Amino acid sequence: ILVGSGNSLWEADAIACRLSRDAHSDLWRTGDDEPEMIRWLSWGKENFARACDVVHFERGTKQRYGIGPIDQRRVEEGLRDFRTAAATLEAALSERDWLVENSVSYADFRMATFLPFNDVARLPLDDYPSVSRWYRQLEEIDAWRDPFKGLDAPELPPVPDQARPA
16 A cells, blocks of 8 residues: 555555656656556456466466465466467567567566466466567566565465476
8 A cells, every 4th residue: 555645545556657656757658658558557457467367376376375276277268368368469569679669667567467477377478489578678677587685575485396297
């Protein structure tokens, strides 16, 4: 929760918008680029991130926290939706380095929300060379690669070996 200016914000995108504005940063795009950024935020949340989340929840979160067995039907649904969304993202990123204009924006980070956990989710990123290139660019950003550096944050519990492929 971000409290300030007489109100509080509790949603991640709204908080990112406020902090970016307060810092006079172009991370949250404004002006002519703002509709393009909001398009990617909306589409990504409903399509790409949702598909990634379904697969990661089954292969990662449920296994990491002992919530239950992997539901293969849900994994297959998530992978199908991932392939559809990744194809759209691939087409867009084949013509540009970042989602909005020529530099990283909040839309890039938001779109890639689940990709740091792909060691567990095992989404087929390599089938989409432009998406893979784009994600490697994000991984080159220190704060993205190690967001908890210097903080006293616990490590995630491990995913049991039986949940990983042989």
